[in-house]
Amino acid sequence: MSELMDYLPVLLTAVLGLTLMTNVIVQVLKGLLYDRIPTNLLAFLTAAVVTAGTGFALWSYYGFSITGWMIAGLIGLCFLVAFAAMYGYDKLVQMVEQAGWLKSGEKK
Numbered sequence: 001m002s003e004l005m006d007y008l009p010v011l012l013t014a015v016l017g018l019t020l021m022t023n024v025i026v027q028v029l030k031g032l033l034y035d036r037i038p039t040n041l042l043a044f045l046t047a048a049v050v051t052a053g054t055g056f057a058l059w060s061y062y063g064f065s066i067t068g069w070m071i072a073g074l075i076g077l078c079f080l081v082a083f084a085a086m087y088g089y090d091k092l093v094q095m096v097e098q099a100g101w102l103k104s105g106e107k108k
Contacts, residue, residue: 015080018054022047022085040086047082 026043033042055074059066 014054015077015084018047018051018077018081019084019088022050022081023088025050026085043086044082047085048078051078051081 022043025046026039029042029046030039051074055070055077059070
């Protein structure tokens with residue numbers, strides 16, 4: 001259990017960083033591909049590409065062997081990042097509007 005607590009801050013930081021990258025990419029691509037692809041599908045595909053690309057980049061940089069549980073963890077991380085990217089931005093805008101810092105017509 002102590003090993004999990006050692007790696008938990010790193011995992012949460014990775015999820016935050018990947019979610020932020022995914023949100024930025026989706027917001028840019030959403031403006032370009034708004035009529036062609038649904039936003040949730042775009043967020044999921046972007047999260048899959050960003051998460052898989054980051055995972056394989058880390059594996060090649062550190063040079064350790066890839067095992068089955070690492071791939072399963074990467075797939076789970078992909079779904080977590082996609083879920084956070086799909087619902088996190090909308091909820092953040094909703095919170096800001098409720099706080100009165102942004103009027104509902106100003107977000108776009």
